[in-house]
Amino acid sequence: MQYTSQYHSPLGEILIAADDIGLTGLWFEGQKYYALHLDKESQEQETQILKDTKRWLDVYFSGQEPNFKVPLHFTGTDFQNEVWEILCSIPYGKTMTYGEIANILAKRKVLERMSAQAVGGAVGHNEISIIVPCHRVVGSQGSLTGYAGGIDKTVSLLKLEKVNMDRFYVPKKGTAL
Numbered sequence: 001m002q003y004t005s006q007y008h009s010p011l012g013e014i015l016i017a018a019d020d021i022g023l024t025g026l027w028f029e030g031q032k033y034y035a036l037h038l039d040k041e042s043q044e045q046e047t048q049i050l051k052d053t054k055r056w057l058d059v060y061f062s063g064q065e066p067n068f069k070v071p072l073h074f075t076g077t078d079f080q081n082e083v084w085e086i087l088c089s090i091p092y093g094k095t096m097t098y099g100e101i102a103n104i105l106a107k108r109k110v111l112e113r114m115s116a117q118a119v120g121g122a123v124g125h126n127e128i129s130i131i132v133p134c135h136r137v138v139g140s141q142g143s144l145t146g147y148a149g150g151i152d153k154t155v156s157l158l159k160l161e162k163v164n165m166d167r168f169y170v171p172k173k174g175t176a177l
Contacts, residue, residue: 002042005050010061011153014129017042018049022071025127026053032148033125037075056131063160065092070131076122082108083122090136093161097140098123116140124148130157142167 002024007014009028017025017038027034052070059066072088074081086104090096098116101123106114124146126134135147135157147154151170158165 002039003045003047003050004038004042005044005046005054007054007057009057011149011156014057016050016053018047018053019073022073023049023053023128023131024073024075026129026131027127028129028149028153031129031150033127036125037127053131060130061160063162065161072128072132075127076125079118080122080125083119084126084128084132087123087126087132087134087137090133092133093163095136095138095158095163097138099140101137120146133157136161138168142169143171144168145171 002017002019004015004017007016011028013029015025015027015029015035015038016023017035025035025038049071052068056066056068056070074084076084082105083101086096086101098119101119102114102116105119106112123134123137126132126148129135129149135149135154139145144151144154144158155165155170158168
């Protein structure tokens with residue numbers, strides 16, 4: 001059973017979901033893939049995991065790095081889960097490229113290379129926005145693309161974390177917007 005609750009963030013309404021193991025979803029209202037894998041019979045109820053998630057978000061949106069973790073329960077494919085675990089290793093206020101994540105995966109799997117596009121697909125389907133920081137993943141030339149919550153939220157979240165935005169840009173056109 002999944003339990004849900006709403007969170008009122010400075011960037012808009014957020015739906016959060018958890019089961020008895022951990023947080024399973026965190027979506028900005030209206031974002032791409034919104035609540036895609038949420039149980040149809042989920043129940044709105046304040047569980048301890050959801051309360052802890054709201055406390056984490058309060059700290060985060062105050063402009064500070066939360067000093068505690070919320071238990072996570074990834075529900076994607078093995079590949080997606082592996083990518084999402086790498087996202088969790090990106091430090092607060094830092095960024096990583098899709099290619100860098102692909103290189104980490106290739107080394108782990110003892111492969112010559114891994115597709116950055118495949119990584120991009122997994123990043124784009126991240127069910128737990130912000131806490132699993134897909135907004136910290138950027139294009140190799142500094143392009144800000146593909147954040148399911150919207151590019152405006154990517155920019156806002158990176159600025160909140162005091163990331164130097166000088167080398168980043170929003171492309172005028174492209175399939176990842």
